[in-house]
Amino acid sequence: MANRHEVIFAGFGGQGVMSMGQLLAYAAMLEGRQVTWMPSYGPEQRGGTANCTVVIASEPIGSPVVGKPSAVVAMNRPSLDRFEEAVIPSGLLVINSTLVGRQPRRQDLRVLSVPATGVAQELGNDRVANMVALGAFLAATAAVRPESVLESLKKALPPHRHNLIPLNREALYRGVELAKAELEGARA
Amino acid sequence: MEDVVLMKGNEAVGEAAIRAGCRFFFGYPITPQNEIPEYMSRRLPEVGGVYIQAESEVAAINMVYGAAAAGALAMTSSSSPGISLKQEGISYLVGSELPAFIVNMIRGGPGLGTIQPAQSDYFQAVKGGGHGDYRLLVYGPASIQELVDLTVLALDRANHYRNPALVLGDGILGQMMEPVRFPPMRDLGTLPEKPWATTGRRGGPKRLINSLYLQAEKCEEHNRRLQAKYREMQRTEKRWDCLWVENAELVVVAYGTTARICRTALEPLRAEGEAVGLFRPITLWPFPDDPLADLLKTGRVRAVLVVEMSAGQMVEDVRLVAGDRVPIRFYGRTGGAVPSPEEIREQVRELVRELR
Numbered sequence: 001m002a003n004r005h006e007v008i009f010a011g012f013g014g015q016g017v018m019s020m021g022q023l024l025a026y027a028a029m030l031e032g033r034q035v036t037w038m039p040s041y042g043p044e045q046r047g048g049t050a051n052c053t054v055v056i057a058s059e060p061i062g063s064p065v066v067g068k069p070s071a072v073v074a075m076n077r078p079s080l081d082r083f084e085e086a087v088i089p090s091g092l093l094v095i096n097s098t099l100v101g102r103q104p105r106r107q108d109l110r111v112l113s114v115p116a117t118g119v120a121q122e123l124g125n126d127r128v129a130n131m132v133a134l135g136a137f138l139a140a141t142a143a144v145r146p147e148s149v150l151e152s153l154k155k156a157l158p159p160h161r162h163n164l165i166p167l168n169r170e171a172l173y174r175g176v177e178l179a180k181a182e183l184e185g186a187r188a
Numbered sequence: 189m190e191d192v193v194l195m196k197g198n199e200a201v202g203e204a205a206i207r208a209g210c211r212f213f214f215g216y217p218i219t220p221q222n223e224i225p226e227y228m229s230r231r232l233p234e235v236g237g238v239y240i241q242a243e244s245e246v247a248a249i250n251m252v253y254g255a256a257a258a259g260a261l262a263m264t265s266s267s268s269p270g271i272s273l274k275q276e277g278i279s280y281l282v283g284s285e286l287p288a289f290i291v292n293m294i295r296g297g298p299g300l301g302t303i304q305p306a307q308s309d310y311f312q313a314v315k316g317g318g319h320g321d322y323r324l325l326v327y328g329p330a331s332i333q334e335l336v337d338l339t340v341l342a343l344d345r346a347n348h349y350r351n352p353a354l355v356l357g358d359g360i361l362g363q364m365m366e367p368v369r370f371p372p373m374r375d376l377g378t379l380p381e382k383p384w385a386t387t388g389r390r391g392g393p394k395r396l397i398n399s400l401y402l403q404a405e406k407c408e409e410h411n412r413r414l415q416a417k418y419r420e421m422q423r424t425e426k427r428w429d430c431l432w433v434e435n436a437e438l439v440v441v442a443y444g445t446t447a448r449i450c451r452t453a454l455e456p457l458r459a460e461g462e463a464v465g466l467f468r469p470i471t472l473w474p475f476p477d478d479p480l481a482d483l484l485k486t487g488r489v490r491a492v493l494v495v496e497m498s499a500g501q502m503v504e505d506v507r508l509v510a511g512d513r514v515p516i517r518f519y520g521r522t523g524g525a526v527p528s529p530e531e532i533r534e535q536v537r538e539l540v541r542e543l544r
Contacts, residue, residue: 029367037365040341064364067528
């Protein structure tokens with residue numbers, strides 16, 4: 001089951017949490033995996049919270065709805081508040097530390113605190129915070145290769161938006177590097 | 189992998205209908221199926237088709253009637269409250285023996301209910317909804333690929349029988365994305381001839397599309413013809429899927445999204461060596477009664493658990509098949525609540541304990 005992933009991406013509307021999940025799902029498909037992507041579609045509103053669930057597996061996927069995710073990527077405080085308790089024991093929590101502003105309560109999780117929004121602002125566009133967080137998630141899980149995510153981006157973006165790919169690539173790899181540094185720090 | 193795409197159910201069902209030869213869509217928006225009209229409004233003009241956002245669901249289904257009478261393969265889609273509004277039109281389509289393709293991405297009811305997923309329109313789909321003695325071909329896909337495959341089949345069968353076919357999905361199936369493969373675009377020239385279509389008599393006999401038979405004898409004769417079609421469907425159109433039933437003592441019966449969740453619920457139990465299996469109806473009408481009866485007749489199955497996102501609708505058809513052969517237990521969630529694999533697993537465990 002090590003290569004099975006049940007991930008919830010959560011944040012507020014406009015943070016690109018749906019795209020994050022779709023890029024992961026698309027990349028998993030390109031790598032020949034089984035995959036489902038399921039958005040929350042409640043009575044949403046601008047500025048409200050949004051989330052999506054991605055399941056990646058080698059065998060056919062049953063439920064696309066996940067109550068106990070193996071990983072949660074929390075892009076803001078309400079997302080951490082809502083999903084921290086749901087993560088399976090020893091599961092992964094990726095936190096956008098720029099906006100979350102608190103440490104997780106649970107001690108039994110692998111936690112990656114990444115200043116995703118801060119890094120994105122350094123890069124000149126806070127809309128790529130999702131790519132920083134996705135990079136961090138990939139560094140911790142190896143769910144798919146970052147190259148597959150970039151390949152997905154090429155297919156998902158219309159040609160006149162391909163000028164955004166270098167920025168997204170930069171953000172993705174900054175997330176990968178930050179996470180690697182934090183993971184190695186934790187090991188040392 | 190080049191021909192595999194990642195797609196939402198709502199978009200995939202539209203593309204599949206177009207690939208199968210549908211060029212006419214009439215609808216009115218409602219969540220959680222809005223991506224169907226949205227997709228069709230963009231895609232149909234690309235293939236020379238017609239998209240109309242009607243002023244209401246009632247108008248949309250009657251536009252389907254008009255297009256079908258002129259020989260077109262037409263489609264409409266909605267979600268629960270909108271499908272209720274279409275029922276009169278559906279009955280007229282059946283009465284006039286017109287093919288049509290209808291999609292219901294069910295949301296929680298009754299009334300306006302909620303936009304979250306449900307399966308509480310099963311009765312409406314398989315036992316009527318509109319007036320008169322009639323049936324629809326009703327398909328309950330459990331994945332986006334199956335949604336595509338069954339859409340192509342449904343359009344074909346609707347044409348063949350001159351009877352509407354309906355895909356019964358739910359909000360999850362509509363909103364979810366999965367990798368999917370499409371069949372090639374059908375050459376419209378290969379669609380069956382429709383010598384009955386009201387496209388002008390061209391010197392031939394008068395053509396009339398109507399569901400009015402004022403004389404009782406004539407109307408009964410018409411009904412006998414319809415019933416003969418339904419008997420034929422029952423002989424040839426039943427579809428179902430079985431998982432781990434070969435040695436199962438407890439069989440879970442579920443369709444659509446719920447069947448997937450049941451699969452996840454059962455996987456760990458199988459790994460623990462429990463003799464549990466899953467029977468999944470794919471056609472909801474005709475209901476796959478014989479194959480379920482065959483399974484229960486073996487004497488090995490000691491209990492059946494039916495799981496639905498409803499207060500218990502398909503369970504009635506399972507009870508008809510099972511009679512008093514085996515006890516039938518029901519577990520349902522309603523109003524847009526989706527059962528978790530964990531809570532279904534707990535229901536199965538409890539039943540397994542009772543059987544010991």
